[in-house]
Structure formats: structure tokens, C-alpha cells
Amino acid sequence: MKWWQTALFYQIYPRSFADGNGDGIGDFPGMVAKLDYLKELGIDAIWLSPHFPSPNWDCGYDISDYCDVAPEYGALADFRAFLAEAHARGIRVILDLVLNHTSDEHAWFLESKASRDNPKADWYVWHDTPPNNWQSCFDGDAWTYAAERDQYYYHYFMKQQPDLNWRNPAVKQAMWDAVRFWLDMGVDGFRLDALGTIYEDPELTPHTVPMTLAELRRFDETAVTPEAVALKEKYWLAMFEHQWGGPGLHDLMRELRAILDEYPGDRMLVGEDDDIAYMGNGDDELHLVFNFPLMRVDRLTPEHIRRNQAQRLARLDALPVRGWGCNTLGNHDTTRVWTHFAGDSPHAAERARLNAALVLTLRGTPFLYNGEEIGMTDHIITDPTRLRDTMATWYYDKSVNDLKVDPAEAAQRAGQMSRDKNRTPMQWAAGPNAGFCPADVTPWLPVNPNYAAGVNVADQQDDPGSLLSFYRRLIRVRREVPALVTGEYRPLHPRAVSYFAFLRETPDQTVLVVLNTSNTRRTLRFDVPGKGIAHIIFSSRQAEGEQDLQALKLGAFEVLIAELN
Ligand code: GLC
Numbered sequence: 001m002k003w004w005q006t007a008l009f010y011q012i013y014p015r016s017f018a019d020g021n022g023d024g025i026g027d028f029p030g031m032v033a034k035l036d037y038l039k040e041l042g043i044d045a046i047w048l049s050p051h052f053p054s055p056n057w058d059c060g061y062d063i064s065d066y067c068d069v070a071p072e073y074g075a076l077a078d079f080r081a082f083l084a085e086a087h088a089r090g091i092r093v094i095l096d097l098v099l100n101h102t103s104d105e106h107a108w109f110l111e112s113k114a115s116r117d118n119p120k121a122d123w124y125v126w127h128d129t130p131p132n133n134w135q136s137c138f139d140g141d142a143w144t145y146a147a148e149r150d151q152y153y154y155h156y157f158m159k160q161q162p163d164l165n166w167r168n169p170a171v172k173q174a175m176w177d178a179v180r181f182w183l184d185m186g187v188d189g190f191r192l193d194a195l196g197t198i199y200e201d202p203e204l205t206p207h208t209v210p211m212t213l214a215e216l217r218r219f220d221e222t223a224v225t226p227e228a229v230a231l232k233e234k235y236w237l238a239m240f241e242h243q244w245g246g247p248g249l250h251d252l253m254r255e256l257r258a259i260l261d262e263y264p265g266d267r268m269l270v271g272e273d274d275d276i277a278y279m280g281n282g283d284d285e286l287h288l289v290f291n292f293p294l295m296r297v298d299r300l301t302p303e304h305i306r307r308n309q310a311q312r313l314a315r316l317d318a319l320p321v322r323g324w325g326c327n328t329l330g331n332h333d334t335t336r337v338w339t340h341f342a343g344d345s346p347h348a349a350e351r352a353r354l355n356a357a358l359v360l361t362l363r364g365t366p367f368l369y370n371g372e373e374i375g376m377t378d379h380i381i382t383d384p385t386r387l388r389d390t391m392a393t394w395y396y397d398k399s400v401n402d403l404k405v406d407p408a409e410a411a412q413r414a415g416q417m418s419r420d421k422n423r424t425p426m427q428w429a430a431g432p433n434a435g436f437c438p439a440d441v442t443p444w445l446p447v448n449p450n451y452a453a454g455v456n457v458a459d460q461q462d463d464p465g466s467l468l469s470f471y472r473r474l475i476r477v478r479r480e481v482p483a484l485v486t487g488e489y490r491p492l493h494p495r496a497v498s499y500f501a502f503l504r505e506t507p508d509q510t511v512l513v514v515l516n517t518s519n520t521r522r523t524l525r526f527d528v529p530g531k532g533i534a535h536i537i538f539s540s541r542q543a544e545g546e547q548d549l550q551a552l553k554l555g556a557f558e559v560l561i562a563e564l565n
Pocket of ligand 1: 058061062098157193194272332333
């Protein structure tokens, strides 16, 4: 097993994690100070969202220098110190690698834009007139005019995020230099941002949706009939279908993989994509892709989980070199796990524990998102002037000015769609600003007021009944029980609708996991050849000892993990 198969990853969103210098923005000294917290939590690796200099039109995903650190987060020396301190604790660090686009303030773009015949003239995607009706997924037209060249450039995301021309070998070389810069420094790998958008349809085929992006968003919000809902889904796919997955990506991934493989220490790549095809033969493209289909549902029902696992694992198993899964329930782009899968339930606390147990016991590498371990929830910002996610502020302006939506409704919708809601500062304590930054400083995004109601690290730290303690205990169990990490997955009771049961098996150990997703106590019978007794390893209701596999007692919403003999 490689380290990235057995590791538990934790995503840090640097702007919101820990503010070391008291300016209301997270930074490297802040992160270093929290490494012991992460060590105690039990994580093995950090995925760091972009920490590079950026004008922050897309909160760091618009990079203006790939080989430096955003001044608000510190200097290169602070990054080195962070990396050294993490490694000293046995924690690996992977970075976010944004290949599709740079910032429009990157020196490459400034040069490219300056004239039609400069050395970087062909580093981005230029046309004399917009060649089609493509839309940016963030801000409307995908083609933006640059007066300097009297031409239009392409951008899949904001117009401040021009797409690089990856068909130009010089672009590759420049980006690979940046990749080597960080690998030489000792980083352990990369999460590849939006890789599907790197290559477009070379024919530039227009989309067929009779709407602009803003109109489609509005249509989406107001669609209620089943026909309208089906249509909106069709439109979302059709609007961008020619801007994704163009030819060339597999070769590019192989090229990047070959660079990583030159380095010692099993450096790794995880793609922001759910397509297992990007793992190549299992050993020549990406090491991992995220199992996004698991979380792209309204409810994590046992049927859904079983179907998801069956589909994903079958495809991973079919690769020439057997592939490894990667499970997550949320990140900086999505509704928070608690809000998404527990929030509207009267048993939210129990459901949050079931969700944690799910992601920590399925076969595959788990990724947690900072704050989920204390049950942070979405915090909807309804004052548009406080929004920092520009895709939302853009849409707010469009809604009010072009689509004539009532400003109060538009503000509500913008707050809801904005990713700010799941990026608010980490809640460290019950004091002002949740201990993220000093009391007299305004944090870059408002703090979720529920920090005062127990959703913070300090209050949960020593409380054995807290969600944080639950994560810690479970992570410790995962570490101590080999089958939970390396074991094969075998679903049990394939028709159960109110609980999910499966085995994790190695040649030496058989572990049963049962997640009771219902409010009902039950007694279950498991027929596992050669096994009669369940020795409880972990129970969310503190059950202990042994149970008969023919009559296993399960409490309401219980998480039960047992070794079978
Ligand atoms: C990815 C990132 C997202 C960003 C986008 C453009 O989807 O996760 O936050 O806005 O790419 O870089």
C-alpha cells in the first residue's frame, strides 16, 4: 500500500483556517500553530487550497504567480516552515494545481495581451471575433475583448481567469517548471483543479441552449414542474458540453505523472473529476479521482451508497493496474456536509456522526474539509456587499439589473448559491470572531454565529460526547484496525433501506460496519461464513463486548464497528 491509499486527507482553505497575524485573514503562521490540533485529530495529509499570489477574483483560483506565496498568507519562507513543521509531525502536504487558467494579472497574460506578435501571443486562446456562443460558467460570455490586441480571449471561469492554450508546448514547459519548483521543495503531490476544462472541442461547436448563463440560472431557480426540472438539467449539461474533456487530456496527465514519478517518495495526484478514465491504466495518469457521485445527491440513503460503491469499485477493479477509491462528502465548493446531509433533520447530530463514519470506513482514501469535524454549517450571507465569491456577486447584479428580480430575493438567492456560505472562518473558540481573529478585527468573511452555541473547537475539545471527539475516536479506530483501511469491501443485506451494512476484509481480519440511518432500534441477523461472534470495536452508543451475529442489536442511528470471529 502507498501512503496516499492509507492516508486520511484534510483540506485546508487557507484564507479561513487560522489567522496568525491578526488581520482577519488566515495565514501560514496560523496554520503552523494548528498543526498539533490536526495531528491530534489524526490526519495524515493536508490538501492546501491555493496559497499563491492572486487578485482573488476566485478566491485564489486565479493565480498571478505559480512560484510564490500570497503576501497575506506569508512569504515563501513561511511556506517552507509550514511544510517542514507538517513533515516533522508525519503530515504530508499536497498543493492545489490550477492548470486550466491563470489570473489576468499573471505576467504571462499581461504579455500575451499586449500585442498579437509578442513571444507569449499564443499562450492563451485568442480569436478576432467570438467564434461561438460559449458561456463562462461563472460570468456569462466566455469570450472577452482585449483592446490592446483588438481580439477576444477565452475563459471558462471568470473573465479574470483566462484559459491557457495547452496546445502550445511552451505553456506546458512553463507550468511543468512551476510543478518542479514545488516538488523540489518537497511537497507530496497536487490536487488538480478543474482538469476537465483544460481542453475544449477543437471544432468550437456552439451550444444549443436558448439561454445565456444568467437566464439559465434564473430558469434553474424557478423551475418547479418535473418537465422544467428535467429541462434545466439537460440545459446545464448542454450549455458546457463542448467546453469539457477535449482531446489531449490523457496525454497531458501522463506527461505530468511522469514528472512526479521522477521524484522519490511516491508523490501523488488527485483530480477534481469523478471520471475514473483519468486514472489511465491505473498507474500512468492520476493516482486518485474523487468519488463525487457519492455526494451529489440530496440524501445518503443505503441504496444510493451501495449502488455508488458497486459502480465505482467495479470500474476501479477493472483497470489493468487495480485502482483505488477516494471518498469525500464536501469541500470549499459545496454545501457543508452537516447542512447537506443532516441539517434539516431533527436528528442532525446523529446523522452527522453517520456521515463521518461512512466516509471514514468505506474502501478508499477519505478527504475531510476543514470544520466538518466540529459540525460547521453553511452560513448564508444575505448582504450582497459582504459576499466575496464573485460568481455570486456577478449573478446578483445580473438578477437585479437585467432580469429585474426583486433585490431582496436576488440577495437571498445570491447568498444561497455563493460558496462563501461554506468558506466562513474556522471556529476555534466560543469567544469573539470564534477565536479566528482578534475581537476588534473584521474577518474577511463573517463568522457563523453558531460558534457561540458549541460549534467550536475549544468547547468540543474535552467533551467526550462532542462531534470532534467522535471524529477523533473513529479516526483512531481506523488507524488501529487494518481491515478498515486496506480491506476489501463486501456489502451485506443488499435490500436494506434503513441501515447500511458491509464488511471490510483482509486475509487476517473481518470487520463488520453497520450504520443505522433510522430512528429505530433493531436486531439484525448476519450470515457470514465461518463467523459467529461480533467483538465490538466502536459503537456510537458506547455498546461494548461481544454480540451474537445471529442477533446483533443496533441502537437508533447507531454506528457499529465490530471484528468478526
Ligand atoms: C475548481 C475549484 C473552484 C474554482 C474553479 C476554478 O472547481 O474547486 O473553487 O472556482 O475550479 O478554478
